[in-house]
Amino acid sequence: MFSAYCLHVGADLSIGKVTDSGNIRCAFHGWEYDGESGQCAYLPSGDPVPPRASLYRFPVVERYGIVFAFNGLTPRFSIPEFDHTEDSLVLKSGTFPDRFQVDPWVICANTPDLLHVTELHQFDVRNDPYEDVTWQDYSATFPIHALTPAGPVLDIRPEIHGTNLFHQNGTVDGRWFGWSTWMGIPTPGQTTVFYTICAQPEPDETPEQTGEFLDYVLNLEMSIASEDVPVFAGMHYTPGNLTRGDRVLARFFEYLRTFPRSHPSADFLN
Incomplete structure (x- = not known):
């Protein structure tokens, strides 16, 4: 389980989707987070990924x-x-x-x-x-x-x-x-x-x-x-x-x- 909000502007990730590759995609701007680590893996704008853009992963x-x-x-x-x-x-x-x-x-x-x-x-x-x-x-x-x-x-x-x-x-x-x-x-x-x-x-x-x-x-x-x-x-x-x-x-x-x-x-x- 990951923290719930995109680290771009705080959109709720639960209304996003899971991509075919297993990433979590934000519905607002398309930021994608790795489904295993929570680290931001992709920005549609092509900009570099901010180094602190990582969701928290809870033990489950x-x-x-x-x-x-x-x-x-x-x-x-x-x-x-x-x-x-x-x-x-x-x-x-x-x-x-x-x-x-x-x-x-x-x-x-x-x-x-x-x-x-x-x-x-x-x-x-x-x-x-x-x-x-x-x-x-x-x-x-x-x-x-x-x-x-x-x-x-x-x-x-x-x-x-x-x-x-x-x-x-x-x-x-x-x-x-x-x-x-x-x-x-x-x-x-x-x-x-x-x-x-x-x-x-x-x-x-x-x-x-x-x-x-x-x-x-x-x-x-x-x-x-x-x-x-x-x-x-x-x-x-x-x-x-x-x-x-x-x-x-x-x-x-x-x-x-x-x-x-x-x-x-x-x-x-x-």
């Missing part, structure tokens, strides 16, 4: 039907995996229908916000999630064993990776499933949420039955997420009066503040 990997790009030279962590090998899973990926009116880290803060799990979502939590939390350099894990208001029992291991990846392994009523949401920023202050849900087929289970289980879990996860939507729609996130009950959330803010920031593509973007 495709997993679970989602394309991930890292804003840096080398990713600091790998895309999280599910408890079972990908080949053995039935996966379904998609996009939440509406944008969230907050930045991705605000959505990720939902997971360590343990008080909202019991207050808004009304989970009857059976473990001590405050004691079970673990922190890593670029991720955190928040195990929860809870009875939901609708009846299903969740024994799940949610994780936050980076500042915009939510990943979860666990069981609902004893059956394993995986659920992840991956968050992009279409414009500042907004988040587009992509999701992947997966299950491992049971012995002698038909594809239709596996699909029914996936739909059941997807509806369960969406119903939980839908309770957050009206809150985010009008939220001005200003954590100014945290209490002891917010101690895991406070630790997450520290994780955010100290998370490495790098912007090597700055010279290539407007």
